[in-house]
Amino acid sequence: MTALTIDTLHGVRVLRCAPDGPLLDGESAALDLIGDAYGHDVQLVALPVERIADDFFRLRSGVAGAVVQKFVSYQLRLAVLGDISGHVANSTALRDFVYECNQGRQLWFLADAAELDTRLRG
Incomplete structure (x- = not known):
């Protein structure tokens, strides 16, 4: 159990x-996280980057879109915490996606829990 x-x-x-646990690698994993969130009556899931499958960061795979759509459908927010600079450096499309997500309220890519605290305070 995670x-x-x-x-x-x-x-x-x-x-x-926690950083150890199943990877967020598609709709099924997203639904598992959403179930945990609903079971604990939360509005936001903070997930360490270690739990994000590499395919999520390859936008052409469709994993990110499927995951985000599930979170939107269930009216939950997702914050990915950790260093994604290696992924962003290799993809202009991903860099633009991360930038746009961080301008909104549904999905954030943040360095750490302190940055999450700052975002929620603001």
């Missing part, structure tokens, strides 16, 4: 996932 922690940051209930 360790989950529930926090409330600036009025937002956050499900923090």
Whole structure:
């Protein structure tokens, strides 16, 4: 069983996932995370980058789109925490995707939990 922690940051209930656990690699894995989130009555899932499958970062694979669509459908937010600079350096499309996501409220790519706290405070 993967360790989950529930926090409330600036009025937002956050499900923090441990770095070890199943990869977010498609719709089925997204639904599993969404089920955990609903079971704990949270609004945002904070997932370490170690739990994100490499295909997610290859936009042509469709994994990112499928995952984001599931989170949107269930009205949950997702924050990917960790260093994605290696992925972004190799893809202009991914760099643009990350930039656009970080301008919104549905999906964020953040360096760490401190940056998540700052975003939620703002």
